[in-house]
Amino acid sequence: MTREARFISKHEAHWKALEQINARLVKRGVKRLTQEELREFARLFRLASHHMAYAKTHFPQGQALPYLNRLVGVAHNFFYVRERGTFADIGRYFTRTFPRAVRETWRYSGLAMGLFFLGLFFAALYGNIWPDMFGDPQALADNLGPPEGWDGTLMSAFFATNNTTVAINAFVWGIFAGVGTLYVLVYNGLIIGALFGFLHSAGADMMMAYSLVLPHGVIELAAIFLSGGAGLMIAKGMLVPGVYSRKHSLILQTRKAVTLIPGVAFLLVVAAVIEGFFTPLGGVAPEWKLAFAGLTAIGLAGWWLK
Secondary structure: OOHHHHHHHHHHHHHHHHHHHHHHHHHHHHHHHHHHHHHHHHHHHHHHHHHHHHHHHOOOOOOHHHHHHHHHHHHHHHHHOOOOOOOOHHHHHHHHHHHHHHOOOHHHHHHHHHHHHHHHHHHHHHHOOOOOOOOOOOHHHOOOOOOOOOHHHHHHHHHHHHHHHHHHHHHHHHHHHHHHHHHHHHHHHHHHHHHHHHHHHOOHHHHHHHHHHHHHHHHHHHHHHHHHHHHHHHHHHHOOOOOHHHHHHHHHHHHHOOHHHHHHHHHHHHHHHHHHHHHOOOOOOOOHHHHHHHHHHHHHHHHHOO
């Protein structure tokens, strides 16, 4: 038996398995494969690619190379080319994929929320730790509400940009072993806690103060907690790889984390619109604004927990 014949005999079973998957892909597409089948397809594709390179080097005139060229060529088209997204895919993401990702990663989001409120409660209890941050507490308390000439469209764009920056930092800085994410969460909690500590010490109308934050703040903070949780997932991939290599663990955790990002972006846009157009309305009583905030919390819970 020749070297090429032994080579074919040794690996032919793998090639036939890939050929069968290729036939299914041609007829039915990638979406019909299960997760386990997709992993097997990726494994067989890489293996056949390696065999093709080996055959090209050692048996350039043999019979295996043309077959492997065709086999790998068909698989390549499905391995690297993504199917076009549709409106149905978008709907499926927001009705299934995103809520499921929120439920599966709740421990990380919960930890992110805990870090935020740790900073908030500390600063609220010691509201004078930064005496010059907000100027005169009494003046701030006397001027609650939006200034004259408020432009809802402009301010919505500003809030969306600012909040997106915070969310991106909370997510991306997870690559620094989670220290950056921890800083973003605790620091923003400190800022909000210090603000309300100042207002409370000045005898401000706290019902009014809460009504200027919570109508949009429930959705906005939920988005921040999700992005912070995603950053903590990346940190876990680096620090606690478990049975995987550190690189592989980081890749797996990052893939899971990225699933949350389109949903976070949507939440931030919604929060910015509410903050620009509804929250500052002077003709709506604070009680109604707080009731609206409660409805947003119920809506998020119903969306994610169904």
